[in-house]
Amino acid sequence: MQAHTQLQRQLQGYRLTTAEILYHLPDHPAVLQSYIWQELDMAPRYPVLHRFLDFWTREIDGRLHSVRVASVGIIGPAEWRHTQHLIQLH
Template sequence: MSRNETELLLKGYGLTTAEFFYRMPDYQNVLNTFVWQDYDLAPDHPRLFKFIEFWHDEIEGPLHSVRFTHRKLLATGEWRNVVGEFTLH
């Protein structure tokens, strides 16, 4: 499925960044990190939770914790149509 970033932003999506802390399969005392980013809808975060389910089903390293942040990149009143451009020098 091809997604146009501008269309997603106009539909209310924002950029979600998650940091996964997981244990190494062979060395349970070692924590490693993985960073994931995608456009997602707050506050439910369906794509983030779908990825967490994928991790539980397909990745051998058990999750220790997940922390994430969400930033709506385009909000009401922030977008404007620019008709012209002025160049200096």
């Protein structure tokens, strides 16, 4: 995806979303494996993540165990804070 398109998506409200997907290994169902997925997605519905998970359940043998999701807006207003200390360098 081009940087220009990513910027447009971020301005439309997409956020950097990371999902930790735990799934059962097909040959050893008692063993869990971790997969990290990251993409720009729209919180709180996460349509891109849901499409990926739908693909996973249709096409991949590893049965899903759990999914943890975190997201953060990359573009936002600047923060302004006052400091409590002042240091002068000569």
